[in-house]
Amino acid sequence: MARTILGVGEKVATPLENRTIAPSRATISGPQLRQLLRRPRSAGYVTTLGKMDVAGHQVDKAAQETLVAAIAAEFPDLTIEQRPLGIVCKCFLGPPYVVHICDLDLNIVEHFEHTRSMPQPFERARSLALHPSYAFVEVYADSLRAIASDGSVSVIE
């Protein structure tokens, strides 16, 4: 199923031609899925996603591929639908931008000023993404998971 393209403002469309898709596995669901998503994130994953940023509006292709590999390695047991819809991080481009969304497929990276709302369900993650206690926020269809720099996970339903 094609992923929805996010946002209407500043966009960077970076199609990935050689993206690796994890092989399908037995589906995990319910309490087991929630337990799995509670597991602390690995240091490599946190470092890679936390430091991912874009210079201007261009995205480095090699960096994208590194990121895709990190995410696939972090969630090998999950289907595409069970993975985050996107990641919201603090934006280090400087004013007027404060946060950005990374679509997990990395089709879109979109930056937002503090006056412009992100589409739902990402807008809920704004305060968390800006908070110094969290490296970034994973946004799911029904919840948010704020990831601290030590990998610990806080769940907001």
Add this chain to the structure above:
Amino acid sequence: MTDVHVDLSGVYRAIDRVQSDIYTVSNQVGAVQTQAADIHSRLEAFYEEFREFVLRDMKSKEIQRADTRLIQVRQDLEKQFGHHDEARRHAVGILQAMDAGVVRGSTMLTSAEGLMTNCPRYWLAPALIALVAWIRDDRPLAEEALRQAMTRDDNKTALMFALICRRAGRFEAGGQWLDRYFQNQDPFKLDREVVLMLDAAVNGVFGGAALDVCLTMVDSWLGELEAQAGFIDNERARWVNTLAPMAPAVTDNPYPHLKTNSATWPAIEASLSAMRRNQVVKDFFGGLFKGELAPEPTLAALVDSRLDTLVSRYDDAELSLLQEERRLQLIVEEEGDLDRAGARLDVEADAYRASTDFATTLTMAAMFPKNVGVSLATQRYAITLSRDWITAGYSDLVAADRAALPQKIALATGSWSGETVDASNEADLTADLDKHYKERIEKALKAVRITIGTWVFVGLAVLVMLMVLGQNPVFGLLVALGIGGFVYYQHANVGRRRKSMRDALEAEARTAKDILRASLAEVVDLRRELSAEDAKAGEVLSLLNALEPASVLRRRPGAARNVMA
């Protein structure tokens, strides 16, 4: 040719009177509008005061009702279960009489036998007969009475004799009773008196092998619980629900301008309450682990106090009345606020269930020790055992609070509105307010002008003047002067009205700007306070993460290590 004189003075006077009346009516309409606005504002204030009065009155009535009902509930408890008190007093009395050696065995037996008839179905009566029979070395009677007691309540009987054996130094027998007690236990459905076992273990009643058995059993129960899918998630959610109501209400009116002038105030107030919770939680857990516990009494005193608790606190038949008693106490504590009392009772509800899982037992012991009858040492132990769940639940709660923090704060004053994040855009907002009022003043002034009706009248008068001028130049000139005077008067009146309107709007603009500045100053203070209170969450987590279960166990002197909590 005959001169034609038309006396129009009456017409002019009538027109003047009409004009004057129009101005008067216009002024009166303006005054009425002002009064209407004033009345509306007063009505709003009156409605608010009335609403608060009604609320206060309702709460006061709830407190009176709760006080009255509390007396009734306590009387019911005494009436329905008071006869159990006699049996309860016998339990410790018999042991102390045995210690003192001043009461004959036959006397104690007669007294215990009387309890069988006075307290039907009560497990303690045959248990006491078994105890006295044991003291008198009457084995058949002891065994028969024990069978009766265990039929009525196996768990409480086993725990009682485990304690008594410990008191009497009968370690092997005590160990067997503990084994029997644990055999009957299911960590997913434990009777309430399990906290007593925990309390006895933590406070050093059980030593040596018995303590190891208790601690091993506790570890085993925790392992079984955590192996269940979804258990840890449920425990995190439980601690979120347990800690969330600790958020204090915001009653100190810290930001009056924001309260009055910001539509975001309800979200700000909720965030302030949530952030201030961190200090409450820190004080709660920090206070519990501060300082040393009272010196340990003798073993006999320790056992007697636990026996007292066992026999007096865990009768399931009393649960509904005890819960009602607690509900009424909470209504009084919350000053008649039924919602807050209900929220607190929901959190404590598990303390009044006949059986719960071990995790719930730990939560109740950690948060409501008096409700379940455990000591401070056991409360500390329960918290340390629950540490990982508490920190996870608290982290989720804090994250939810941070997600709900309002980023943009709406401000409205006078007819202007805007928003800010941290008041750093004060210059822009002030400029916008100035621009808004400037445009408003211009628009309002443009609307104040000589009306078309007046111009039509002037036009007609000019026509008449022209007609008259041809026939009577002097009179026509007088009419022209009259028209000129009339127009001048109209113009001057417009000028007066415009000035009055400008003055009023400029005064409103000045007031609005003052309110804006005061509100922005409060935004700065608010962000500072929210940040400071939010930082305390890290202190709470550090405090909790430093806790270790083994460090809070109290061991009897002479045991491997005497560790004071």
